[in-house]
Amino acid sequence: DAKTTQPPSMDCAEGRAANLPCNHSTISGNEYVYWYRQIHSQGPQYIIHGLKNNETNEMASLIITEDRKSSTLILPHATLRDTAVYYCIVRLRGGSGGSNYKLTFGKGTLLTVNP
Amino acid sequence: KAGVTQTPRYLIKTRGQQVTLSCSPISGHRSVSWYQQTPGQGLQFLFEYFSETQRNKGNFPGRFSGRQFSNSRSEMNVSTLELGDSALYLCASSLGQGASSGNTIYFGEGSWLTVV
Numbered sequence: 001d002a003k004t005t006q007p008p009s010m011d012c013a014e015g016r017a018a019n020l021p022c023n024h025s026t027i028s029g030n031e032y033v034y035w036y037r038q039i040h041s042q043g044p045q046y047i048i049h050g051l052k053n054n055e056t057n058e059m060a061s062l063i064i065t066e067d068r069k070s071s072t073l074i075l076p077h078a079t080l081r082d083t084a085v086y087y088c089i090v091r092l093r094g095g096s097g098g099s100n101y102k103l104t105f106g107k108g109t110l111l112t113v114n115p
Numbered sequence: 116k117a118g119v120t121q122t123p124r125y126l127i128k129t130r131g132q133q134v135t136l137s138c139s140p141i142s143g144h145r146s147v148s149w150y151q152q153t154p155g156q157g158l159q160f161l162f163e164y165f166s167e168t169q170r171n172k173g174n175f176p177g178r179f180s181g182r183q184f185s186n187s188r189s190e191m192n193v194s195t196l197e198l199g200d201s202a203l204y205l206c207a208s209s210l211g212q213g214a215s216s217g218n219t220i221y222f223g224e225g226s227w228l229t230v231v
Contacts, residue, residue, distance in 0.1 A: 023127075037226035043119075043205050044158070102148060102171065103207075103220060105158035 004088045009110040012082075016028040020109055022088030025069040032091050033064060034103065035073045037084040037111075043088065044105075047073065078113045085110050117142065119207050119223035127229045133194040136226045140187050140208030147189040148220070149181060152203040161204075164189055165212050196230045203227055 005023040012018040024033065032051050048055055048062045048072070055062045061074040066077040075082055095108040120139040128134050138196075140147050148163035160173040165184035181191040187208075193200055203225045209218050 017132055036222075041203075041227075043207075046219055049219065084126045102160040102163065102173075103158075104160070109159060110150075 004090060004106055006106065006109045008026050008087070008107065009112070011112050011114060012075075012078045014080060014113050014115050015077055017064050018078040018082065018111055019111070020073040020088075020111060021074075022073070023070045024088070024090050027068050027090050028092075029068075031070075033062065033071050034089045034091055035060070035062065035106075036087045036089065036103070037082075038087070038108070039081075039084045045084075047086075051061055053069065078111075080113050080115065083111060083113045119206055119208050119221055121204075121223040121226050123226060124224065125227045125229075128196050129231055130196055130198060133192060134196060134228060135190055135192045136204055137227075138189045138191075138206030138208075138223060140189070140206075141221055144208035144210055144221075145187050146209045146212050146216050147183055147187060148207045148209075149189070149191050150205040150207065150222075151175070152205060152225070153199075153201070158205070161191065161200075164210075165175060170212065193228075198230050201228060201230045 014028045032049050034049040035047040048057055048060050050062045050064055064071045085108040087105050089103050122137045127139045149161040150155055151157050152158045161175055162181055163171040167183045178194045183189045205222050205225045207220045207222045209220045
């Protein structure tokens with residue numbers, strides 16, 4: 001799986017948009033970008049994923065650059081409950097075999113939403 | 116629809132003992148995987164089961180084992196516990212193997228194991 005690079009920490013004011021960057025410059029055409037977050041002492045929570053188009057769901061938006069070498073997770077109106085470690089992960093697309101059966105977590109970004 | 120359910124949520128064991136953790140995947144999910152999370156090593160993949168067979172295994176000693184039942188429920192076992200096995204053990208499930216648009220991996224809340 002391609003490696004990702006994320007800033008170790010970020011701050012955001014409550015009610016403002018939180019923009020979390022991720023660099024995945026070695027991503028291949030067959031790899032998805034996934035975002036998870038983990039609130040202290042809980043299991044990772046799936047947020048969103050994409051291949052090459054921008055994606056939006058009820059939790060967040062995912063913006064992937066045209067060359068796919070980086071992406072940004074956007075939480076449009078951050079709340080205190082969004083304080084968590086956010087993980088950007090790339091995962092090989094396809095069927096069984098290879099390394100696409102698992103998620104390889106890095107250290108993620110600790111997002112702190114301040115009142 | 117219920118999420119991934121793990122039991123027990125917390126447990127304390129003594130060195131040398133063994134422990135069994137249980138996981139019920141999301142209904143309809145056939146792939147179950149296990150991860151270990153420690154402060155020093157972060158989240159690491161243990162193994163993955165699909166159709167009652169272990170399909171993939173991470174870099175952990177043989178003391179760590181698991182199984183999957185016909186209803187896709189899974190258990191993992193750690194024998195001869197060591198202090199370093201203290202960790203959050205996470206179970207995750209997905210519809211099938213491999214990454215595809217509909218094959219997202221969902222995690223349970225985890226089982227906190229403390230070895231004393």
